[in-house]
Amino acid sequence: MEKAQAKQEIERLSNEINRHNDLYYLENKSEISDYDFDMLLEKLISLEQQFPEFAFDYSPTKRVGGDITKKMESVVHRFPMLSLSNTYSEEEIIDWENRLKKLSDGKLEYVCELKYDGVAIGIQYENGTLKQAITRGDGTQGENVTTNVRTIKTIPLKLKGDFPADFEIRGEIFFPLKNFQKLNEQRLDIGEAEFANPRNTASGTLKIQDSKVVAERGLDCYLYGVYGYDLELDGHYESVLKAKDWGFKVPDHQKNFIKKTDSIDGIMEFIHYWDKHRSELPFEIDGIVVKVNNYEQQQELGFTAKSPRWAIAYKFKAERVETILESVQYQVGRTGAVTPVANLKAVQLGGTTVKRASLHNSDQIEKLDLHLLDSVYVEKGGEIIPKIVGVNLDKRTSQNEKIQFIENCPECGSELVRREGEVQHYCHNENLCPPQIKGRIEHFIGRKAMNIDGLGAETVDVLVEKELIHSYADLYDLTFDQIVNLDRMGDKSADNLLKGLELSKQVPFERVLFSLGIRFVGETVAKKLAKGFKSIDAIQNAKFDELINVDEIGEKIAISVQNFFLEERNVEVINRLKAVGLQFQIEEKVGVTEKLKGMNFVVSGVFTSFSRDEIKEVIELNGGKNVSSISSKTNYVVAGENMGPAKLKKASDLGIIILSEDEFIQLLNG
Ligand SMILES: [Zn+2]
Structure with a gap:
């Protein structure tokens, strides 16, 4: 392709893909299929590789991530990013409103908004293109996280309509609860500890060096504060509506995420509504914010030393209840990690009955200094189950016995080990500890792993208990006669199971590798290893240095992979799986057959x-x-x-x- 033509085509594709992306993520619409979208993107990627000099700052290929930020530089804010004064009391909101009425001449209008529990961000646009994104930091200067922010799909790379030539928009980046839970499930899957709360994880994610990881995590963002010189905007509410026209994801007034009112009653109504309904939101908020709408009035009211006089934040009291800690139970996962769980006296919290709370690990128990039958405070955050945040010491008696973390595995009795630098205790009796055996097999058959149709966790339990299988390799030795008589089986289900196992022999190597359940080898790492080494034999024989030379493979993973192959039993299992015909290498690419020729x-x-x-x-x-x-x-x-x-x-x-x-x-x- 000619240079001039390539440049034109790159521009056309960038605009077209950005348009489809915005339609999809901001308006929930799509004009083309995922496939056609992927094709456009692939075309652009390949053109940009040939002609890197023509790639735009707003290129949609930046969404995919891959650029590395070695060190986040510190940048001074053009407009200081002040924090708002906070209150937990409705009285103080009323006082604040009364004070403003006295200070101000004209009639006041207020804008009520949600207080998103995330990371404040300021994003600068120049001539409609995203230029720079900076975290709040200390309010005067923050960190440049532009590369990572570009991967957040609800933040436009290029604007539309009559936007100002140079301005900054502010908002809050947060972790949607669904994506946060998905991330934690993935972490459990590879034996990593769960993240405790969505806000801190969002903040940590923004500071990750590899923008590809950021892209995969699925952060989201609401933008609402427009800052600049000579903007010709009268008030906050109007500027939010304008920002929407320019292509930003702004709080939706139809969902009552933002509301304009001219009375304290209107403000209180908004507060009460969200105090009641906030648990229904797909993200966390920790309060609401009230601002004077009119920019001129804002200016007249001015600032105190720390914060603007024209705005205030009302914070919800955390949903917290007190109940009795009845016992602590220990769960053993697939990787042998032991997780303590508190059994509580049933109590109502956020509309549901709570009987259990996560304790994460022994440090957590130690930190809370938990005693049996303590009266404990329980809160619900972004986690699937609630957590204990403190103890009511007034109610503790000398009879309450301090909780000692167990020393032996509750399932198999072997001694637990806590390695240096790790927070979790582990049972290392991998081959005989029942939940570990079952967990590994369940992981193996899972949808993202071998995806074996007709086999579920309950059947695995029965098969292990009846000692028909001890490892996932045993699955392939099962016969029709062995399984047909199991509870709830029958001819058809037994057939399906065997057919599912047969089909799994076609599953490509990278997924077989993931299915093996090597600690720290999740889906992405398995792909990298498969691509880097092409076969299981090459991975097994790889030296430490060769392993860490592969993209994204660090020392921790390399050690774990080597340890896996040091276990003779694992090698045996792999040899058996090879013998039944599972894919243990990447098929060579050139012309496997001509079976589909002409079709x-x-x-x-x-x-x-x-x-x-x-x-x-x-x-x-x-x-x-x-x-x-x-x-x-x-x-x-x-x-x-x-x-x-x-x-x-x-x-x-x-x-x-x-x-x-x-x-x-x-x-x-x-
Ligand atoms: Zn055990």
Whole structure:
């Protein structure tokens, strides 16, 4: 491609992709399929690689992350980022409003907003392009986190409409609770400790050096404060509406996230509404903020030494209840990590009955200085289960016995170990400790791992208890006769299970590697290792230095991988899995077969055993061709879940054969 043409095409693609991205993330709409979106992005990535000099600051490829920030530089704010004065009392809000009325001449209007429990951010736009994003820091200067902020998909890289040439917009970056829980599930999956709260994790995430990790975590952001010179805006509320026109995700007044009122009653109504409904929000808030709307009046009212006079924050009292700690129970996970859980006398909290609270680890018990039958304070944060935040010492008697962390595994009795630098205690009796055996097998069959249809956690429990299996390798030796007579099994389920195991032999190497359950080897790390070494043998024989030379593989992971292969039992299990035909290497790319030669495929929807890209790769490796839209020239449509009904109809109208994932595999296997 000619240089001039490439430049034009890069600009066209950047704008087009940004537009689709904003439609999707800001307005919940999509004009094109995920596949077509990915195709556009791939095209742009490859053009930018050929002509890096033409890549824009607002290029949507920055969303994917990958740029590393070695050291976050400190930057002075153009407009100081002051904090607001806080109160827990409604009385003080009333006093504040009365005071303002006396200080101010004209009639006052107020804007009520949510107080997002996240990280304050100031983002500068120049000529409509995101230039710089700075954290609050000490209010005078903060840290430059621009590269990471660019990966947050609800923050526009390029604006639309009649935006000012140079301005700053402020808001709050937060962790949506759903994404926070997902992150913690992933961490548990690889034997890492859970993060305790969404705000601190959001703050930590923004400071990660590798922007790709930031992109994967799924932070979100509301923006609402516009700052600049000569902005020609009259008030706060109007500027929020303007910011929406420029393409920002602003608080939605239809959801009552923001409201304009001219009375103290209106303010109180807003406070009471959110005190009652805040637990229904998909993110955490810790209060509400009230501001004088009119900018001129704001200026007249001015500032105290620390904060603006024209704004105040009302903080909700944390939902906290007191109850009795009845006992502490210890759970053993797949990796042998022991987690203490408090059993509480049932109590109502935030609309649900609470009977258990997380204690995380022995340090936590020590820090709280917990005694049995203590009267404890329980709060609910972003976690799935609530936590104990303190003890009512007035109610403790000398009979309350101090809680001592257990020394032996509650499941198998072997001695627990706590390694230096780790917070968790572990049971190292991996091969005989029942929850570890079950946990490893459950991990192995999981959806993101081998995804074995027809086999669930309950069946695994029964199989382990009946001693039909001791490791995941034993799964492949199961016979129809062995399983058909199990509780709730029967002919059909037994067939399904065996078929599921058979199909799993096609699962690609990187997922087999993840399924093995090597500590710290999650989905992403497994992919990197598979790509870097191509086969399990190469990983097993890799020296420490070779391991840490792979992108994203640090010392901790390298040690864990080497330890895994030092266990003879693990090597044995892998050899058995190799013998039954699981994929332990990356298939060589060049022309595997020509089975699909001359055939055109459309791949659409979500698949269970493979990703869409994997299916497309398999088609190409076997001589077939992937086309993006259905036409009379299409031979097959490979349809996953959620394939659009319009596409499906078009395919059947044209008489094109529609294949399920399984049918596609059958076609391949001849
Ligand atoms: Zn144990």
